[in-house]
Amino acid sequence: MANQREKQNNASLPHSVFTADWVRAAESRAAAQTGTTLYGLMTQAGQAAFTLARDLYPQRRHWLILCGHGNNGGDGYVVATLARAAGLQATVIAVPGERPLPPEAEQAQAAWLAAGGEIAAPDSAWPTESDLIIDALLGTGLTSAPRAPYEALIEAVNRHHAPVLALDIPSGLLADTGQTPGSVVRADHTLAFIALKPGLLTGQARDWVGQLHHSALGLSQWLEKQRVTLERLDAQSLPRWLAPRRPCSHKGEHGRLLVVGGDYGFAGAIRMASEAALRSGAGLVRVLTHQEHAGPLLTARPELMVQELTEASLADAEAWADVLVIGPGLGQGEWGKKALSVLRKSDKPALWDADALNLLAITPDKRQNRVLTPHPGEAARLLGCSVKEIESDRLLSARKLTECYGGVVVLKGAGTVIANESGGEAIADVGNAGMASGGMGDILSGIIGGLLAQKLTPFDAACAGCVVHGHAADLIAHQQGTRGLLATDLLPVIAQSVNPELK
Template sequence: MIDHQQNKDTTSLPYSVFRADWVRENESKGARHIGVSLYQLMERAGEAAFALCRRLYPDARRWLILCGHGNNGGDGYVIARCAKQYGIEITIISGTGDSPLPAEAQQARENWLNNYGQIFPHDAVWPLNCDLIIDGLLGTGINSAPREPYASLINQANQYPAPVVSLDIPSGLDANTGIAHGEVVYASQTLTFVALKSGLLTGQARDVVGKLYYNSLGLSRWLAEQKPQLQRLTVDCLNQWIKPRRPCSHKGDHGKLLFIGGDTGTGGAIRMAGEAALRTGAGLVRVLTRVEHIAGMLAARPELMVQPLEQGTLAAAIDWADVIAIGPGLGQSDWGRLAIEQVSGSDKPMLWDADALNLLAITADKRQNRIITPHPGEAARLLQCSVEQIESDRLHSAMELVRRYGGTVVLKGAGTVIADESGVLAIADVGNPGMASGGMGDILSGIIASLLGQGLPLLDSALAGCVVHGVAADRIALRQGERGMLATDLLSEIPGLVNP
């Protein structure tokens, strides 16, 4: 029953992403469109999950299936039936609820009870020898901390030594925001159905989803006719933005970029941003920084044009540049504030990062010719809230940043979110924990600014830049591991990604 969209890895996940509440409200329309009932859709889900579990764990002979009081529990009963017919030993433990089971889940439960075996209550003693757990406790409708008995069942699943496969979403994870409001299942794998949900790609998702798989249950053609709420970005998207160069092009065709930053002690930040721009294909890169950084910067990367940041050099450089990037290592002293004041009057395409954002939080200037690239802490200052509020709904936070500051927003983090004033919302499904080290944001600034200088619009520069940045880090992690990754390690990988 697994259709052609069943994945063997995350590269074959769909690019269209939907809110979970939209899927719940509309999947019945999809079922009618292809002429099946919701119960038949549930059977497809259970059969697809059974097939995946058999493929992933062919030697597992004793399965523990946790069934909640909703349709995820119904999927679990279908899996139990399939596994029982295959000769697998099944134990089902069921949660309780205050309302009747949905009709489809009730039908699946009765089918199991009448034909195959028993169901144990939530407080039953768990078997000691099961070698696979199926998590069908809580579905995509949860938006608060799990209550008892679900919280206890989730904790037991996390402590049990067997791997866990979650159905649709790890129980306890908010399928819209990717936030766990309380206890949450730490899945080894998650198989999501019908559509890819936004909460599987950002927030805490990477901590708890495990390897993500997808099955459309036969609704892929219907889903293709629907308008997604956001886009998923991977390396396969790069060719839509980055095209071959004209044979007769010259350096002036590929952008004159101005980078401003590198206060005392932070010259490396602006140097990394400038070199990343060169590696991404910028024609000319000028850096304005503290005078004490100039000699070392030129010795390390002579292709950069480096001058001291002074009022005269700044005015001339702004007039010269096609694109301005300000912030890496800028600091918040009068030296940096002078630069911000002069740059703010330009209508050229710009990128603001790091301390430029901390200064922006004071002025609250809104404009359409700018990309801002905050991490959650900077975003919290920009929106005058806590980091926890930013992370509680990263998609909403990105849209709110756009509303207040205009232009294009890159909200960095696990599952970087990109948004702009046209309503586009995207998640970069790239990157890894090795990127949690100093300087990574400076490299991203250089990549995005370089793409701006090569003629991409603000939004496309942000989308493509985030993908290049994350995939470069993924390739390094594949080769050498995540720990010990340096921001400058990405520089050698960038050219291979920006040449189609």
């Protein structure tokens, strides 16, 4: 079966995402406007964490709470105080600092000591009976690798047998990027406070966050009034893009899509992309590829219109189509270059993927009605940098790509990022590790192309397409697990995702 993160029900998670700096700057303002204090928010955070821990692990009786020298540690002190009051064994190990604790954390620490609690040093031996670990070491302000003694404590957590609940973010994970410059707590569950941060959803987040939970600490109504620039997308988002079809609609209303690619040895790519476009609801899909591929494609999917790619057929098909998809299996030889040189002159909405992106990196241009769908390697070629630089800040990388190439960029990966040049940004919180297999990108290209053909805007088509793609994979993984999941396994399931009214 899929792992916890892949099986979870995200129904309780908000769709708005805010940076850590924004949340820190907004906390005081939010507290004042809602009639509470920063310490009041801290006690609510501790109460939410305590309640979640009791719900998740009702039989665990000896909690080990690791507190850092900041407000994250303050949350931990509140949890410890509540655990002790509930009759549980609570052991606190805290990291001292060179400066005084923040006022709210100092107040929480004093409450713990007043309740009879004790504080052990970072190098203290851990009680052998500890059966639950609360990670309150490092919060969302971290910007570099954890240093001693935090690093040693994080490594000890990861060696321990007890489950881990991380408060706000697993210690060591960077809140705005999801990067891991050093040691990171591998949490079984993470409880985010006030708002979700980008680093909980993209980058390396899924390796460390476990099952994600959220508590707004009583600020939900206040948060709803704030301007959101980054959105978390999941299957609940689909109805806003994919309304039920009008009963008297016909295929001409749902778009004519041209898919070009499938050089020798890559017929599978063009087949998967074109069939995914059909499955996503495109009215008519026309394929231009090598003549040798026409028979197998028609045998596999007779609903496709397949022709040999020639200068004449390309001119005719471009004039016929509403939307263009080029790249799946295209190759970088003269055959693919000639096709791309014709289609790049078209002013019709288009999706470029795979070798179309590699060729674009050689001869760049900028246009607005185009969706680019690079994986990190292709993104690195497009920006002339390393994959490490792309992955160090996926949101920033997507923004840079839109600045250079215009249109909409889908930066694929765990926590796919969608961005456009006007500032629209989203993270697709769907998908699973089974999607790390060949052909998944071709399926995505077909889905987004099919949605473009159905007159969604490029940004909406990219957002909806990523969710449909990941959600279909999640449906399969829930039934059979992630290992051995094939790209073509998604084809029969896509229809469930593009018809959200059936759920």
